[in-house]
Amino acid sequence: MAEDHPLDPTQQSLWRPLRLLQASMDADIARIYAEARIDGLKPSFAMELLRLHAAGPMTITELAESVGRTHSALSQKVAAMRSAGWVQTIAGDDGRSKKVTLTDKARGVVGRLAAEWRATEAALTDIEAESPYPLSRVVSDIERALERKSFRDRIAEKLAEDPAWG
Amino acid sequence: MAEDHPLDPTQQSLWRPLRLLQASMDADIARIYAEARIDGLKPSFAMELLRLHAAGPMTITELAESVGRTHSALSQKVAAMRSAGWVQTIAGDDGRSKKVTLTDKARGVVGRLAAEWRATEAALTDIEAESPYPLSRVVSDIERALERKSFRDRIAEKLAEDPAWG
DNA sequence: AGTGCTTACATAAGCACTGTTACGATGCCG
DNA sequence: CGGCATCGTAACAGTGCTTATGTAAGCACT
Numbered sequence: 440m441a442e443d444h445p446l447d448p449t450q451q452s453l454w455r456p457l458r459l460l461q462a463s464m465d466a467d468i469a470r471i472y473a474e475a476r477i478d479g480l481k482p483s484f485a486m487e488l489l490r491l492h493a494a495g496p497m498t499i500t501e502l503a504e505s506v507g508r509t510h511s512a513l514s515q516k517v518a519a520m521r522s523a524g525w526v527q528t529i530a531g532d533d534g535r536s537k538k539v540t541l542t543d544k545a546r547g548v549v550g551r552l553a554a555e556w557r558a559t560e561a562a563l564t565d566i567e568a569e570s571p572y573p574l575s576r577v578v579s580d581i582e583r584a585l586e587r588k589s590f591r592d593r594i595a596e597k598l599a600e601d602p603a604w605g
Numbered sequence: 606m607a608e609d610h611p612l613d614p615t616q617q618s619l620w621r622p623l624r625l626l627q628a629s630m631d632a633d634i635a636r637i638y639a640e641a642r643i644d645g646l647k648p649s650f651a652m653e654l655l656r657l658h659a660a661g662p663m664t665i666t667e668l669a670e671s672v673g674r675t676h677s678a679l680s681q682k683v684a685a686m687r688s689a690g691w692v693q694t695i696a697g698d699d700g701r702s703k704k705v706t707l708t709d710k711a712r713g714v715v716g717r718l719a720a721e722w723r724a725t726e727a728a729l730t731d732i733e734a735e736s737p738y739p740l741s742r743v744v745s746d747i748e749r750a751l752e753r754k755s756f757r758d759r760i761a762e763k764l765a766e767d768p769a770w771g
Numbered sequence: 772a773g774t775g776c777t778t779a780c781a782t783a784a785g786c787a788c789t790g791t792t793a794c795g796a797t798g799c800c801g
Numbered sequence: 802c803g804g805c806a807t808c809g810t811a812a813c814a815g816t817g818c819t820t821a822t823g824t825a826a827g828c829a830c831t
Contacts, residue, residue, distance in 0.1 A: 447659030493613030558763035570746030580736030591633035597724035
């Protein structure tokens with residue numbers, strides 16, 4: 440009998456709704472991209488293209504650092520973007536490095552890309568305004584709380600207190 | 606021209622920090638699981654195992670509905686859980702269906718599984734308490750806002766207002 | 772009983788995404 | 802020259818889903 444069992448902790452969860460919420464918003468963003476029908480443009484390219492547009496040509500390694508990935512990951516991404524016609528790689532100052540630059544095709548769409556990004560942010564701002572609690576504050580508060588003590592350490596501490604964990 | 610020195614919209618983003626925050630918290634949860642070293646237990650199994658523990662044996666289809674996936678996805682997941690020794694499938698009332706039930710091995714760890722879940726929630730509650738703005742309220746406020754108008758529609762509206770979208 | 776529809780499940784193949792490790796090639800610099 | 806930095810690429814890892822197909826059981830109707 441289910442009533443004998445402990446309550447399902449997954450039923451009164453805050454973490455899960457947060458995940459689901461974000462997943463559904465992510466899906467909506469993906470939908471916007473899909474509807475925009477910019478041929479061959481993957482949403483995951485947007486960040487890099489906007490960065491390159493804003494900061495100008497960069498080497499692979501610079502780009503990798505700027506988005507927090509390994510050079511290898513970025514090398515592959517740049518290759519994909521290149522074969523989709525969004526970027527070119529041209530010789531850099533240093534013979535070893537190559538500057539990644541936007542193609543004309545890319546320059547033709549970054550405006551819309553930026554518009555999409557702004558629209559997403561604006562929509563989020565509107566949503567935020569419909570709640571008395573500012574999302575941006577909550578995010579930065581949580582970030583600061585995690586700087587004081589990491590989420591992992593917090594969970595580990597709670598676990599240590601739980602007799603069922605023993 | 607603005608295009609000579611374009612602002613990078615990705616630099617003043619709320620959406621991205623939110624994603625990164627959640628990703629890093631997710632990674633911490635995964636780390637807790639990894640440290641627990643419950644042999645062969647994937648974090649993605651936890652939900653289903655706790656559900657089964659709380660609600661008792663269910664068919665694949667019931668389980669699929671309960672977590673919002675297709676039966677095929679769950680069929681594969683159950684197969685993986687079965688071969689890892691967490692569940693058994695026994696004949697159901699209906700000859701077509703099978704009840705998924707926890708094994709003794711699984712019953713031996715659901716307590717710790719539930720403890721992990723509770724610890725995660727408790728850690729989150731503590732973090733929430735360190736901010737004057739309740740995360741849970743923000744989440745439900747946003748959910749309600751999105752019921753009124755979907756994120757997709759909001760973005761689309763913002764886009765329509767943006768001359769750069771053309 | 773036979774026919775055909777529906778339900779429940781299993782399985783195979785494939786895809787999208789993301790990343791890693793390892794290795795090699797090339798160029799820079801002391 | 803030797804060692805380091807930069808980049809490219811191949812091979813692989815792995816999750817988690819979808820689609821398509823197959824199989825078996827129930828079920829309604831005749």
